[in-house]
Amino acid sequence: MSVESSAEASSMAQGLRLVRLVADREIRGRQLLGVSQLAAELGMDQSRVSRLAQELCDLGLLERADRGPFRTGPRFFTLAASLNTGWVRQAKTELEALVAALGLRARLSVRDGFRVILLRASSNDAVPGSFVKPGMVTPVWCTGAGRALLWDLDRPALDALLGGVNFIGIGGPGAAHTTAEVWELMERDRAAGYIAADQEFEHEVVExxxxxxxxxxGITASLSVLGSRAELGSGAATAASALRAAAERLGASPAVG
Known part of the structure; x- marks a missing residue:
């Protein structure tokens, strides 16, 4: 799978459109589609749809038998089922409490290799047409949520995880471009007690x-808040304290793990 294409925001948005189209047709009992039909429905180049669909199949979000039509894959249903577990339901309350207390967007995420999968987002974390919804995939090395999920990795484990990653062209102006740079950021943030990703994935966004x-x-998930520099101001330490308290409450749930 192409690491660069899986991590670029445009590819993620297109991939999510593809998954949603397939899932919607299944839900409505409509005829399932192949590559050319999906490309026509989405108004995208057929070769682009073919590559994205294969990547989504590799992730388990879609599946295809004998070059037939695409349908939702096992990972799609695993993710959907996870949203019904007790601690993920509880996370909704914690996310909205963070919004009320801090005025920032809030997210709950998990790791799948060098990818981060969004489980829940706060009610203020999307606008009409936004792709910030459960199932969104982002890079682990240049997002706050992702780097929090790397917290316990030592240097050899980090090297092994990111050894084949292509860092070029991915992330915002603050993104790391080598494993060594990721390690330096991790060392800095462990000393502070929380991850601070300043424009590492999105321009003008601090996570x-x-x-x-x-x-x-063991680390089960990561809890994060996002906002502009102006929104955070000098309140990073206060926000981090609220995050830690919420994470401890979630971790204390008997369903976690």
């Missing part, structure tokens, strides 16, 4: 994040 730990201590 603060902390890991959510299960009862056994």
């Amino acid at each position: 603060l994040a902390v890991p959510v730990r299960a009862a056994g201590g």
Whole structure:
């Protein structure tokens, strides 16, 4: 799978459009579509749809038997089922509490290799037509949510995870471009006690994040808030404290892990 195409915002948006079209046709009992038909429905180049569909199949979000039509894959249903578990339901309350307290957008995410999958987003984290919805995939190395999920990795483990990643052209002006740079950011943020990703993925956006730990201590998810520099102002430490408290409450849920 192309790391660059999976991480670029335009590719993610197009991929999510593709998944939603396939899922919507299944839900409505309509005829399932192949590559050329999907391309026509989406107004996209057929070769582009073919490549995106293959990447989504590799992720398990779509599946296709014997070059037939596409349908939703097992990962799609696993993600949907995860949204019904107790601690993820509880996360909705925690996300909205963070919005009320901080006036920032809030997210709950999990890691799948070098990708981050969004499980829940706060009610203020999307506008009509936005692709900030459960299932959105972003890079692990240049997002606050992603780097919080890397918190416990030592340098050899980080090298192994990111060894094949193509950093070029991915992320915002603050993004790391080598594994060594990711490690430096992790070391800086561990000392502070929280992740501070300043324009690492989106221009003019700062994301603060902390890991959510299960009862056994392992990292299950990450909790993050996002806003502009003006919105955060000098309140990063206050926001991080609120994030840690919310993460501890989520981690204490007996369903976590």
